Amino acid sequence: MSDVVLLGQPTVGEEEIEAIREVFASGWLAGAGPACKRFEEKFAAVAGVPHVVATSNCGSALHLAMLTLGAGPGDEVIVGDYTFPATGHSVMYNGSKPVFADVRPDSWTIDPASVEALITPRTKGIIAVDVAGQPADYAELRKIADKHGLFLVEDAACAAGATYQGRPAGSLADVAVFSFHGRKGITAGEGGAFVTANAEIAAHARKLHTYGIAPAVDRAASTTLPIPEFDELGYNYRLSDIQAAIMSVQVDRLPALLAARTHAANRYQELLGDFDLLELPVALADRTHPWQAYIVTLNHGIDRGEVAMRLRERGVQCNFGTYASHVQPLYGQTSPCPVSADVFARHLAIPMHANLTDAEVETVAAAVREVVTAVAKG
Incomplete structure (x- = not known):
């Protein structure tokens, strides 16, 4: 690994x-x-x-x-x-x-x-x-x-x-x-x-x-x-x-790649599903999720930047999710999108790809638990 x-x-x-x-x-x-x-x-x-x-x-x-x-x-x-x-x-x-x-x-x-x-x-x-x-x-x-x-x-x-x-x-x-x-x-x-x-x-x-x-x-x-x-x-x-x-x-690879990503997502659910300092992504029942990314939502008040830096120090790559477009200066939109703004501030993408091993998923999940808990305690 x-x-x-x-x-x-x-x-x-x-x-x-x-x-x-x-x-x-x-x-x-x-x-x-x-x-x-x-x-x-x-x-x-x-x-x-x-x-x-x-x-x-x-x-x-x-x-x-x-x-x-x-x-x-x-x-x-x-x-x-x-x-x-x-x-x-x-x-x-x-x-x-x-x-x-x-x-x-x-x-x-x-x-x-x-x-x-x-x-x-x-x-x-x-x-x-x-x-x-x-x-x-x-x-x-x-x-x-x-x-x-x-x-x-x-x-x-x-x-x-x-x-x-x-x-x-x-x-x-x-x-x-x-x-x-x-x-x-x-x-x-x-x-x-x-x-x-x-x-x-x-x-x-x-x-x-x-x-x-x-x-x-x-x-x-x-x-x-x-x-x-x-x-x-x-x-x-x-x-x-x-x-x-x-x-x-x-x-030609797509079915196998989807299966591998789904397996990794399921393992994250097993390993982090009971962790009350964050929410895991939802796969809705009437659609198939391809898990291009795996994005968790940190609880309010947890310093995402601090979490990200500590995870990277431990060898776990991560990043923010994606953008709340309406807050970007280019667009000049003044009407709010409060849900998007909220998740933009709290989302954290953790490793997700078809090459992840079970051992790597376990390493990530353990690091997320330890780091988020430590940051939440201040």
Whole structure:
């Protein structure tokens, strides 16, 4: 066992290396090539939708969602407050305004009642965030969106392999987006995906993610010399074929990775479930939690910074959870999101990845008990 228990760690090996060798041998290393197409076909089965566009990261996929769904200057988009700011940033890229909705106190996902209260004539859509991978309340959100004629986006950055009422993350909204950053459940270091059941939206996203023209691979088999024309502003949001090859292997690993993370989460529950100085994360009964992160909530009055420093001194990596977006100066929001603000102040992420051993989980749990108890006593 390492002297340090890592907060996150990818699971990669010879299979990924061999996949990279195959891309090198093919001569096509650039983005949106044959390896990307193979990955998109595989990931469509995970997301439960027919259309996947591999992207450079989740932020670019979010931007494509706003572009293809028509959010623009003067529009408002309601966003789950407890999220990495990429979600709110994506709304601003097109000149729209993010309006942050408070979250549930148990799952930290967007509160449908808060969404309903924030709708105005300027509201264009809703972005729900699957916090730490656990899906939001899409049945209620779908009713609200349909009632008011709004689009619904699933920020499934952390949610590959999750389910909601028997349906996979990715199939729960008009568009969903995923991240393949190094701390996600499946990873190529960076990368993302834009997924949808709507063929027209998918085609538009694919065009925009390649500067506004069809990807070169789509022209490679032509018997003529097609010359693309640029009639719409696009972006370079393509995933490289090297990363796509890694992701194809990672998709194959996904069931085992989910099982390992679930095992670690269950062990934390066994070892810390009776510890009254913190609350453990909740896995709601009608959804499958992929445990992208394991976030505990310290009791009020416990100095989180002190806890974190002492845990790190003992070789246990940790960090805060994620952000209460509405308090970030960039957004200028003045209306409060008290639940999000509270968990933002008290959350602590402890090690969670598929490589954790039982011994490492036991080491973490023992350290958390001892350190939190000591800090609580002052």
